[in-house]
Amino acid sequence: MALLEVKDLEVYYGVINALKGISFEVNEGEIVTLIGANGAGKTTTMQSVIGLIPARHGSVIYDGHDITKMPCHKIVHLGMSQVPEGRRVFQELTVYENLMMGAYSQGKKANFKEDIDSIYERFPRLAERRNQIAGTLSGGEQQMLAMGRALMSHPKLLMLDEPSMGLSPLLVDQVFEIIKDINKDGTTILLVEQNAGKSLAISDRAYVLETGSIVLSGTGAELAASDKVKKAYLGG
Amino acid sequence: MNIFETLLNGLSMGSTYAMIALGYTMVYGIAKMLNFAHGDVIMVGGYMIFLTMASVGNPILGLAIAVVFCMLLGITIEKVAYKPLRGASPLAVLITAIGVSYLLQSTAQMIFGSAPKMVIVADLGNVMLGSIKLPVYTLVTLGCSFAIMIALSLFVKYTKIGRAMIAVSEDKGAAQLMGINVNGIITITFAIGSALAAFAGFFMLLKSPSLTNTLGAMPGIKAFTAAVIGGIGSIPGAMLGGILMGVVEAISLTIPAIAPYTDAIEFSILIIILLVRPSGILGKKRREKV
Numbered sequence: 001m002a003l004l005e006v007k008d009l010e011v012y013y014g015v016i017n018a019l020k021g022i023s024f025e026v027n028e029g030e031i032v033t034l035i036g037a038n039g040a041g042k043t044t045t046m047q048s049v050i051g052l053i054p055a056r057h058g059s060v061i062y063d064g065h066d067i068t069k070m071p072c073h074k075i076v077h078l079g080m081s082q083v084p085e086g087r088r089v090f091q092e093l094t095v096y097e098n099l100m101m102g103a104y105s106q107g108k109k110a111n112f113k114e115d116i117d118s119i120y121e122r123f124p125r126l127a128e129r130r131n132q133i134a135g136t137l138s139g140g141e142q143q144m145l146a147m148g149r150a151l152m153s154h155p156k157l158l159m160l161d162e163p164s165m166g167l168s169p170l171l172v173d174q175v176f177e178i179i180k181d182i183n184k185d186g187t188t189i190l191l192v193e194q195n196a197g198k199s200l201a202i203s204d205r206a207y208v209l210e211t212g213s214i215v216l217s218g219t220g221a222e223l224a225a226s227d228k229v230k231k232a233y234l235g236g
Numbered sequence: 237m238n239i240f241e242t243l244l245n246g247l248s249m250g251s252t253y254a255m256i257a258l259g260y261t262m263v264y265g266i267a268k269m270l271n272f273a274h275g276d277v278i279m280v281g282g283y284m285i286f287l288t289m290a291s292v293g294n295p296i297l298g299l300a301i302a303v304v305f306c307m308l309l310g311i312t313i314e315k316v317a318y319k320p321l322r323g324a325s326p327l328a329v330l331i332t333a334i335g336v337s338y339l340l341q342s343t344a345q346m347i348f349g350s351a352p353k354m355v356i357v358a359d360l361g362n363v364m365l366g367s368i369k370l371p372v373y374t375l376v377t378l379g380c381s382f383a384i385m386i387a388l389s390l391f392v393k394y395t396k397i398g399r400a401m402i403a404v405s406e407d408k409g410a411a412q413l414m415g416i417n418v419n420g421i422i423t424i425t426f427a428i429g430s431a432l433a434a435f436a437g438f439f440m441l442l443k444s445p446s447l448t449n450t451l452g453a454m455p456g457i458k459a460f461t462a463a464v465i466g467g468i469g470s471i472p473g474a475m476l477g478g479i480l481m482g483v484v485e486a487i488s489l490t491i492p493a494i495a496p497y498t499d500a501i502e503f504s505i506l507i508i509i510l511l512v513r514p515s516g517i518l519g520k521k522r523r524e525k526v
Contacts, residue, residue, distance in 0.1 A: 071417075072413065073415045073417045073418070076412075076413060084409065090403055090410065092406060101411075101416075104414040104416055105414065105415030
């Protein structure tokens, strides 16, 4: 059964039709990627699924709940988590406090200590900088923090919006390794990327988004081999 | 007048301004709007104290009723007048706030009339410190408001809701992604700000017992000025700005040559500070996030 099922999702900004009725699904345990050019509607899709932007038509079913009209904070409590585009860590809070915000949806105490230790284990850099103000971290460190923060809520579905944006090639590889690891530990992943090559390589399935519509879908390997994708997104 | 007395008087006035300024600055930080009806919540609190004093005669009960009533009023104003305008142009929200301000003032005038009510909250007398005569109300005002401000700072820094408030003020969208109910945080902010306004009303009546429907108008504007001087959105900034405003006011009032120009002097501080530091003394320059 699909963990996330999006059907005929339509989103408008004023009169502009940003998503023209897209349908896709993410099954439990998968890594699914949406690739597409700038302005194709990838971020809109991510924000609409998690309730930050209202949908005009269509439905979003997550883990058996109809979340189409649900406000974002309630969806997060159902175990969906998102690393937003541009990281958006809380600049004025420390690394530790940012991780604490990530655990906001968790009940009293829960296993906060253990959770934060497991984040520090996955991202040793964050442990070194735990008391540093997040705004002073490098771009790569902020990306690690944004991922760590999103993991603090024990998501069943982790959505990552352009996690490799603006990072050095070495860090990009590291980010994709971490995503694979997180998935191996049992978290389902929905990924949005402009780096089609690297993301298709780690994906079980993928969808190609063009100006608000899904134009292609298939397994990661199938899409990586398709002429259309090669030409448009893999540079030949 | 002794310099020590002047200073104490200024600190006590300033801490009252600081209490009001906190309401402006917290609402601005979190809801990104200027609640110009905030000063009039003070006045409503004043009338609640008046009603309690007239019927039961207990000032502490009066304060408690004023605090609760003002919190409910603040929450209601936000739900009815401001929430429907979320995402509207700032000008529309500003005009609505001014409208709410007149609505409160006019309603109070319809109910209580325009003649001032005398509200003798409590006659606390004076204490002598050597040769210095100190009115007890200034000490009470100063002590209570400092205790409240410390409590508020601890609340914001160390509680889950307080940290959620910081998160919302920095990035509403990211805060929602953490599972924070932004509307709930805005409601709590209005409740806290209005409760502080009720305290400010109590301190003002303690100082001078005359109550009219414009009680909160001038202190409201001065406290707003104080919040901007300190850096709007900054909690320590509002405290600092308020205290500064009060001390300048007290000093200016004791010098006969400039006493008539006290208000002008206070507002010119704003102009000077904004020329030197446009974001206020403790205000941070923030990148606008797209």
